[in-house]
Amino acid sequence: MAHLARLVGAAVVLHLILIQPNHPAAMTWGALWLFPLELPVILFGLVALGRGRAGFAVRGVLVAALIVIAVLKGADHGMFTAFGRGFNVVGDLPLIGAGVRLLLGSVGVAVTFGAVLMAALGLAGAAVLAWWATGVWARVRIAWPWRAVSGAAAVLAGALAVAEIGQAMYRWPLPFDPPGAAFTARVGAERVNQVRTTLAELRLFAATAATDPFAAADTVLDRIDRDVLIVFVESYGRASLDIPLYADLHRATLADGAARLAELGLTTRSGFVASPTRGGQSWLAHATFANGLWINDQPRYRAALVSGRETLFHIAARSGFRTAAVMPQITLPWPEADVMGFDTVLAAAGLGYRGLPFNWVTMPDQFTLTALDRLLRSGQGDGRPLFAQVVLASSHAPWVPVPDLVPWGDVGDGRIFDAMAMAGDPPDVVWRDRDRVRAQYRLSIDYALRTVIDYAARHADDPPLIFVVGDHQAAGFVALDDRPDVPVHVIGPADLVDRVADWGWTRGMIPAPETSVVPMDRMRDRLLRAFSTAPSDGAAG
Numbered sequence: 001m002a003h004l005a006r007l008v009g010a011a012v013v014l015h016l017i018l019i020q021p022n023h024p025a026a027m028t029w030g031a032l033w034l035f036p037l038e039l040p041v042i043l044f045g046l047v048a049l050g051r052g053r054a055g056f057a058v059r060g061v062l063v064a065a066l067i068v069i070a071v072l073k074g075a076d077h078g079m080f081t082a083f084g085r086g087f088n089v090v091g092d093l094p095l096i097g098a099g100v101r102l103l104l105g106s107v108g109v110a111v112t113f114g115a116v117l118m119a120a121l122g123l124a125g126a127a128v129l130a131w132w133a134t135g136v137w138a139r140v141r142i143a144w145p146w147r148a149v150s151g152a153a154a155v156l157a158g159a160l161a162v163a164e165i166g167q168a169m170y171r172w173p174l175p176f177d178p179p180g181a182a183f184t185a186r187v188g189a190e191r192v193n194q195v196r197t198t199l200a201e202l203r204l205f206a207a208t209a210a211t212d213p214f215a216a217a218d219t220v221l222d223r224i225d226r227d228v229l230i231v232f233v234e235s236y237g238r239a240s241l242d243i244p245l246y247a248d249l250h251r252a253t254l255a256d257g258a259a260r261l262a263e264l265g266l267t268t269r270s271g272f273v274a275s276p277t278r279g280g281q282s283w284l285a286h287a288t289f290a291n292g293l294w295i296n297d298q299p300r301y302r303a304a305l306v307s308g309r310e311t312l313f314h315i316a317a318r319s320g321f322r323t324a325a326v327m328p329q330i331t332l333p334w335p336e337a338d339v340m341g342f343d344t345v346l347a348a349a350g351l352g353y354r355g356l357p358f359n360w361v362t363m364p365d366q367f368t369l370t371a372l373d374r375l376l377r378s379g380q381g382d383g384r385p386l387f388a389q390v391v392l393a394s395s396h397a398p399w400v401p402v403p404d405l406v407p408w409g410d411v412g413d414g415r416i417f418d419a420m421a422m423a424g425d426p427p428d429v430v431w432r433d434r435d436r437v438r439a440q441y442r443l444s445i446d447y448a449l450r451t452v453i454d455y456a457a458r459h460a461d462d463p464p465l466i467f468v469v470g471d472h473q474a475a476g477f478v479a480l481d482d483r484p485d486v487p488v489h490v491i492g493p494a495d496l497v498d499r500v501a502d503w504g505w506t507r508g509m510i511p512a513p514e515t516s517v518v519p520m521d522r523m524r525d526r527l528l529r530a531f532s533t534a535p536s537d538g539a540a541g
Contacts (some may be wrong), residue, residue, distance in 0.1 A: 007140070010133035015039055017066055017130060018184045020331070021078035022086070035180030037161040041154050046137040048151035058230045059134045069188050076187075081475065083265045085278075085479045088194060088297055102335050111428055165189055208293065212309055214528055221319040223531045224330040224496065227377060227386040227464035228321070230312075232286060233448045234396040237473030238272065238485035239511065245480065246442050253446055254489075255508040257453035259492060264460035267497040271505035272517045274484045279475035285486075285520060286389065289469065290340065292524035305336050312524045313341030313387060321387035324376055326351070329361070342389075356416030356421035358394065363414060365392040365451045377464075386464075395448040397474075398427035399440035402447050405454060434477060441478050453509075456491045465492040467527075485517050499530045 018036035021027055044061065049055035075087035094334065142150070159286040161182035166172035166187060176334040221228075237306045240250040258268050277284045278298035288295045290311040291304050323343045327334070330347035337345045351371040368390065376386055392404060401424045406416055452468055470486030473479045489498050489509050503526065506512045518526070 001307075006136050010136035011039070011043060011131045013133040014042060014066075017070060017126065020070055020073050020184075022073035022187060023080050024077060034183070036184065037157065037164055037180045037182040038185050039293075040157040041097050041161055042134070043137050044111050044150045044154035044157060044295075046134055047140045047142065048147050049138065049155055050147065051138055059131070059138060062134060063130045064390060065188070066130050066184070067123065070126060071123065072187055073184075081477070088299070099116050153167075161185060169193070169518060206303055206307060212292075214315060214525065215310060217315075217528070217532070220315055220528055220532045221321070221387075223499065224465060224532050225385070226462075226496075227388070228316070229372075229390055229464050229466045230289070231390045231392060231452060231466060231468045232282065232471045233392050233445070233452065233468060234282060234394070235474040236395060236445055236448065236470030236486060237275075237278075237479055237481065238483055238487065239473060239479040239481040240445055240470075241487065242513075243480050245438060246445065249442060249446050250449065251510055253449050253453070257449065258509040260490060261460070264457055265493075266456065266460055266463055266491055267494040267507075268439070268489060268491050268509050269485060269497055269500055269503075269505040269507055270489045270509050270511040271515050272485045272511055272525060273469070273488050273504060273520045274517050275470070275472040275486045275520055276484070278479075278482075278484055279472065282391070282471040285469075285471040286391070288520045289523050292521055294519065294521040305339055311341040312527065313389070315341075315528065316387035317341055317343065320384055322376075322382070322384045324386060324388040326368060326372050326376070326388060326390040328353075328363050329391065329396070331362065331500055337497050344376070346371070351375070353414040355417045358401060358403060358417075359398055359427055361393050361396055363393075364420075365394040365448055366403070366405060366408070366454075367414045367417070368392060368410055369451065369455045370408065379434065385483060391471075392448055392452070394451075395441070395444040397441075398431060399437065399444040400424060400427045400430045402440060402443045404447065405450060408454075408458060423442055438478055438480075441474055458537045463492050465496050466490070486520075487511060487523060488523075496531070500526075503530075 015036060018038055019034050021031055043379060046055065046059070072087060079085055079087045160178055163172065163174055164178035164180070164182045165186050167174050167178070167188065168181070235282055240246045252284055254270075261268055275285050276288045276294055281298075284295050284297070284301060287293075287301055287304055290313060291309055292312075293304055293309070295301050295304055305364045311324075317323045323335060323341055325340070325345045325346065326346050328351060330345075331349070334345065334347060348362045351363065351368065352374075353367055353371070355363065355367070358364065369392075372388070372390055376388060400462070401420060401422075403417055403420045410416055424430075452466075456463065456466055466489075468487075468489040468491065470488070472486060473481060473484065477484055488505075490500055490505070503518075504516055506515055
């Protein structure tokens with residue numbers, strides 16, 4: 001009886017490992033009743049091989065494969081939760097370190113260490129249980145003829161599993177529907193396909209990057225006679241305009257802002273673009289906008305860096321602008337900036353902030369824009385206009401606490417924000433309740449929008465041309481909107497802003513719902529054509 005209980009317990013352990021879901025939507029009690037077609041293959045195979053050297057080696061390979069695929073499923077789950085896509089083994093490994101740094105800045109060392117330790121212990125526990133479970137079935141004692149029968153059963157079950165994988169992945173026409181799913185084996189097969197497909201896509205991407213209609217264009221951006229600011233607002237997506245929880249506040253802020261700017265003589269137009277990422281990896285959106293290439297994963301990002309393609313900032317530099325990047329969240333070395341076309345890079349340490357951080361967010365947006373003026377726009381430089389990428393971070397997770405505007409003349413070195421940085425509950429408290437997380441996100445986006453509008457109004461007498469771009473939607477459980485669309489606003493003098501009139505964008509700061517959504521990779525060339533007198537024939541096409 002005890003032996004039978006061990007067999008059943010071991011089978012249940014393997015069953016639970018095999019049915020582990022890789023998507024949040026599959027985390028239901030119903031998943032427990034799914035039948036993994038790999039289970040009979042494993043059980044019959046272990047019985048057939050027995051306890052010999054071959055059986056021992058197969059157990060080792062099997063357990064290692066199960067744990068590796070379990071890790072991949074966990075990575076998928078995390079990526080679907082945060083970014084709305086699965087894990088890419090070719091390019092997403094660096095995100096592990098980025099995720100740990102985000103946790104450190106959001107919830108502190110102790111909680112981060114505890115989370116990493118629990119994950120490691122859980123993985124080790126799963127490996128031990130899998131080794132025990134396979135050992136229980138490998139020790140089943142039956143006569144040799146029955147071992148042969150068990151082996152034949154394993155082969156037949158394996159053929160059924162392969163057929164199900166072929167039906168699911170390649171639409172093989174089968175005369176029957178398999179009684180279960182070989183989901184774990186399919187995850188492994190999909191990763192093999194993913195590596196092959198990603199490498200093929202990278203070869204095509206490299207060829208596309210080498211073809212640039214503006215590579216030899218002259219008289220580019222010559223219609224602009226002032227500073228140009230490409231301002232990215234973190235996690236600002238279409239949810240702010242369409243999801244009632246956010247739209248009631250954000251639409252009012254945008255409408256009031258458009259009216260205020262119009263009274264000061266500024267013109268605004270707004271539209272939508274489709275971001276290459278959701279939930280995070282803002283640098284993919286920045287690179288897509290600057291390169292005019294669809295950069296939706298880390299391999300493409302790296303390929304773009306080494307392609308030699310001119311970014312928007314390279315072109316601006318050879319057209320007579322000073323170029324710069326203002327990046328308050330860059331706290332580590334950023335060597336790739338050397339090939340992005342920036343004359344000057346102001347990371348967190350170079351902006352002069354002496355106040356307290358807002359958890360992971362290093363400084364409030366108002367300080368970032370104040371530093372932009374102080375270091376790059378207030379009589380600085382050699383007389384050439386500025387063309388800068390400015391990344392605002394106050395609306396980055398964990399959205400706790402949210403700063404507020406202070407008189408611009410009082411910003412100083414940032415210590416005026418210290419009381420705000422210490423206010424309210426910490427992230428580890430707020431993030432226990434998704435409704436509270438959404439409420440904080442709502443306030444943080446509103447702060448970012450009010451800050452940008454206030455900055456534009458402050459410079460209305462000598463306005464720069466400002467493009468305000470959402471980098472991506474927030475994670476799905478926060479945005480409550482799975483679309484990749486993000487708003488874009490153009491703010492500046494009428495003669496410049498109206499050069500984008502043929503884009504079909506709406507006057508004001510609230511784009512019409514029917515406005516066409518343009519992929520973000522088209523923005524570089526659109527901008528270059530709109531503000532250039534006579535680009536080369538190839539660029540004008």
